[in-house]
Amino acid sequence: MSEALFEVRTHRPENIRVRIPGSKSYTHRLLIAAALADGPSEVSGCLRSEDTLLTAEALRQMGISVKDHGDGRMDVEGRGGRLPGASEVVFLANSGTSMRLLSAIAGLGEKTSTLDGNARMRQRPLGDLLDALGQVGIPARSLPETGCPPVVIGGGSRRGGALSIACHLSSQYLSGLLLMAPCLEQGLDITVTRGPVSRPYIKMTLEILKKMGVSFSSEGDTRYRVPGGQTYRAGNYQVEPDASNASYFFAAAAVTGGSVCVEGLSLGSVQGDLGLLGIFEKMGCTVTSDSHGICVRGGDLCSVDVDMGDMPDMVPTLAVVAAFAKGTSYIRNVAHLREKECDRLSAVATELNRMGGSVRIVGDDLEIDGGCPLHGARIHTYDDHRMAMCFSVAGLRVPGVVIENPACVAKSFPNFFDVFARVMG
Template identity: 55%
Template sequence: MIEIKPHRFGHCRISVPGSKSYTHRTMIAAALSDGSCTVRNPLRSQDTLLTLAALEKMGAAVVDNRETVDIVGLNGCFKPCDESIYLANSGTSMRLLAGVAALGRGTYRFTGSPRMYHRPIGHLLEALNQLGVAARAVEENGCPPVEIPGEQVSGGPVTVNCSVSSQFLSSLLLMAPCTPKGMSITISHGLVSSPYIDMTVDILERFGIQVQRDGYIRFDVKGNQTYRAGVYTVEPDASQAGYFWGAAAITGGSVTVNGVTDASSQGDVGLVGVFEKMGCKVTRAADSITVTGGTLRGVTVDMADMPDMVPTLAVVAAFAEGTTVIENVSHLKAKESDRLASTCAGLEKMGIEARAEKDRLVVTGGKPRGADIQTYDDHRIAMSFAMAGLVTPGVKILEPDCVEKSFPNFWEVWQSLYAA
């Protein structure tokens, strides 16, 4: 347990680690490349290290230098792996690897934690089945564990339902250039979290892959393309920056996050625009973004493209005048926890009126009181409610080590706010 001590700060400049989403995708692309790759500024968290370990089990040569990771690619074809590959509760690892595993040889079995076995992957398996891959959920329930046979995919047209997760499309995009025929991918439902698709396409193009697209409706990727080996740098994580911008919003202080800019493909950068509408001042520079808190007011906002930032916004909304309505977020029920329920539970313990409806979260601002916050082993719940403790005495975060999933040194960086 960690008790957050109230603190009003002036101006603070911080740095956050590399993007989790970009790290996953860059390491997978490197493992599929035609030679030696160096990944600079990778996020070294529980989730990304699970992906790295899985790629090593699937045959990629890996040297982890902490500041960089060297990966020797397999030129689009993974090696056999007889043992099960454990991915804990990393949904990104599970979904992205399940697709590219079809490029390998033999059958790959991906397992995880009990919570992982409730996280849907059925729509991706259905798409793989369309491509001739006999991928299956072991329990026949559309959730992990899953088995993915290799040597069965040649490519072709495929339709995928992305109403639950954009990662199903990202998985197909990552495997598509290594198939003989290439793939023409049509989205039948969705697409939630579309900026994550922009990230995936960005990675493909950085590695020399050509992608043609019709917005978020159809993607055409030619076959027999090669991921080009080289040196690739992961940009800072906008999702992690959000907690520090939120801290500024709540306290009236000012936080500059280095290296995160509007030029990023990370959709979570858009959170600063929401804070701006709520009454904060936002200063955008060529190498950073600064948020300065002001008098906060409730807003109505569509967060379908920024789902990871919903708990962050909800906690900030607790300190705003009026009601904040966060729309198009039903897919948060299938995250590391049911994030709508987890966020509501924490806010209600703090005396804030919050309710999760079918596809939205409604928070009415007030005067939060101290409480023990159950994190449900969800890193984003822990980091979001830490913000509240900067203003409200008695906020205690239970199981604070869950931040290791995405931001292992979060509490160390958090302390920098107290020096400002």
């Protein structure tokens, strides 16, 4: 792989089996929960990527011992829900998950913490979470007064109580509050006033609370109660493979008509991005699973009309597949893609159109005319890992696709191109 460019080779993979790293979303949440637990935990199968290592380092800055063995195992010394807090600015680059989850957790600190990021992070909104923290006595403010980082989160107040929050921009605001809630004296009684988007990620967070001995109750998607005075149970916890990163290999089968299996994944997983498989089935693919993993075989692709509000990270992948399908696909309710690592609505449309596609942004939706004759192009990745990975899939069918800045995949899947080489033959 070139340092600055990666040229994809066209190929139809047949009966290829791949193994991918652990879930980024699970890794973030398990590391944080283990840091709040009542003793030492081992978290195995961790994804070691730019984002998850930023979370691990941030926890160290906040006073938690995190030992990285380098093989997916991390030892975390929980302090029973107590955090000393960070003396220096916690830098989180462009890891939105780290910023949102840790901004809430910083409210458990014994002193004030400041969290910052890169230029793009300083454009990503956090105001609804800051307001929610303030409702329960935790001082939280945006230094530039824009609702964006850098943010200052005051420590020392552990009262908790009732709050309301809008979660139409990110479900991670709610996940952060749920993770901190059991460590507060009164816990939290959370009312969601708008949204939430990406609901499967909330389910993932709640699953981790349950697995680690924390009780809670919920009323639909609008109210969550977590009693206070609880402690996460320390122990040995396993991270399952990342369904989001598996999507590129399933998509490889879809666009080529080939067959690819991802080992270690189960259709019973709560990872919401596995919902993409059902959409691929509607488009003409065949999905099978066994004790070893999940397999997809491509077929004659047809267009779909789907609401992707709960699977925003899968929109770039689906958009690329839709470009090869017969008819016009409508990908709806994805306004929150504008607040990701880049404006993914604009980026996906621009790059598919650069390849000769026909893609339009209509309000909060994407419209993709499938079957247009596509040609090779240099794909701008906007320093966004998901752009690099999804357009690599297009290159399996279209000669001359070149990915700029392939190193940006380090954010979530550092060895992506090594694994992807297997589907290129």
